[in-house]
Amino acid sequence: MPDSTDATTSVPSTGRPLDRDSGKTLRAPVIVERLMEAYEGGVIELDHTSPFELLIATVMSAQSTDKKINEITKTLFVKYRTPEDYLSVPEEELQTDIKSSGFYRQKTKSIRGICQALIEDFDGEVPLRMADLVTLPGVARKTANVVLAGSAPEALLEDPDAGIAVDTHVTRLSKRFGFTRNDDAVKIEKDLMRLFPRQQYGPASLVIILHGRRVCDALRPRCGSCVVEDLCPSSLIAGRRDKAKQARAVGTD
Ligand code: SF4
Known part of the structure; x- marks a missing residue:
C-alpha cells in the first residue's frame, strides 16, 4: 500500500x-x-464470466463469504449455464448443489424466480439497466448495482438510474x-x-x-x-x- x-x-x-x-x-x-x-x-471478488453468473453469485453470497461462494460456483457454473438449466432440475437438486452457501432453500427459490423472469421477460438475458434489474424477483438496488459495477461498467455510466452498491x-x-x-x-x-x-x-x-x-x-x-x-x-x-x-x-x- x-x-x-x-x-x-x-x-x-x-x-x-x-x-x-x-x-x-x-x-x-x-x-x-x-x-x-x-x-x-x-x-469483484465473486468469480464470474458473465452478468448472469455474477447475478447468481451475488444472490448466493447473502450471509456467506465470497470465498465460499467461489468454491461452490466453480462446479455450479459448469453444470448450470443458462436460466433454463436452473429450472430443468428438481428444486431439491439445486438446493443440494448450493447447500453450503447457507439459507439454501430461500436462495434456490430466488435463483429459480430470477431465471423464470429472465426467460419470460428478457429472452433469457440479464438486462443491464437498473429499471429492469429491479423487476427481477428478490433483486434490489444493491444487487443490481453490484451486477452493473462488476460486469457492465459502461452500462452503469449511461444509466441515469444506476448508483452505488x-x-x-x-x-x-x-x-x-x-x-x-x-x-x-x-x-x-x-x-x-x-x-x-x-x-x-x-x-x-x-x-x-x-x-x-x-x-x-x-x-x-x-x-x-x-x-x-x-x-x-x-x-x-x-x-x-x-x-x-x-x-x-x-x-x-
Ligand atoms: S478509513 Fe478506517 S482504517 Fe482508515 S483511518 Fe479511517 S477508520 Fe482508520
Missing part, C-alpha cells in the same frame, strides 16, 4: 492542503481516487468518513451519489468494500496502514471519535 503522505492534495479554492477536516464533497472523490490506486481500480462495508465506511449519518441503504446511496462524480459510482463501491475487508475492520480498523488516514475524520491515529459510532448515537437523519 502506498503511503498516504505521498498524496497530499490541496483544496482548489484556497490552496490549503486537503485534510480530515475538509468538507466531505472535497474529500470524497479524492478518497475514492486513492483507494482505486491502492486496489488497482477495484475488483451499499453493503455493510460501504455503510460502515461511509459513516466513518462522515459521508452519511443514515442507516438505511437507499438513503446512504443517495448521500453518496451526491458526493461522487458518476464515473466513480462503480469503482467507489468496489474499492470501499475492499478497504472495509482488508483495512478498515468493523472492530479493529488498521488506521496505521490506511492510505486515506489523513482524510478520515474517524482516524484512531488522530485520536478521533469513530464517526460510525457517533452516527449511531445521534440516530438517523
Whole structure:
C-alpha cells in the first residue's frame, strides 16, 4: 500500500492542503481516487464470466463469504449455464448443489424466480439497466448495482438510474468518513451519489468494500496502514471519535 503522505492534495479554492477536516464533497472523490490506486481500480471478488453468473453469485453470497461462494460456483457454473438449466432440475437438486452457501432453500427459490423472469421477460438475458434489474424477483438496488459495477461498467455510466452498491462495508465506511449519518441503504446511496462524480459510482463501491475487508475492520480498523488516514475524520491515529459510532448515537437523519 502506498503511503498516504505521498498524496497530499490541496483544496482548489484556497490552496490549503486537503485534510480530515475538509468538507466531505472535497474529500470524497479524492478518497475514492486513492483507494482505486491502492486496489488497482477495484475488483469483484465473486468469480464470474458473465452478468448472469455474477447475478447468481451475488444472490448466493447473502450471509456467506465470497470465498465460499467461489468454491461452490466453480462446479455450479459448469453444470448450470443458462436460466433454463436452473429450472430443468428438481428444486431439491439445486438446493443440494448450493447447500453450503447457507439459507439454501430461500436462495434456490430466488435463483429459480430470477431465471423464470429472465426467460419470460428478457429472452433469457440479464438486462443491464437498473429499471429492469429491479423487476427481477428478490433483486434490489444493491444487487443490481453490484451486477452493473462488476460486469457492465459502461452500462452503469449511461444509466441515469444506476448508483452505488451499499453493503455493510460501504455503510460502515461511509459513516466513518462522515459521508452519511443514515442507516438505511437507499438513503446512504443517495448521500453518496451526491458526493461522487458518476464515473466513480462503480469503482467507489468496489474499492470501499475492499478497504472495509482488508483495512478498515468493523472492530479493529488498521488506521496505521490506511492510505486515506489523513482524510478520515474517524482516524484512531488522530485520536478521533469513530464517526460510525457517533452516527449511531445521534440516530438517523
Ligand atoms: S483511518 Fe482508520 S477508520 Fe479511517 S478509513 Fe482508515 S482504517 Fe478506517
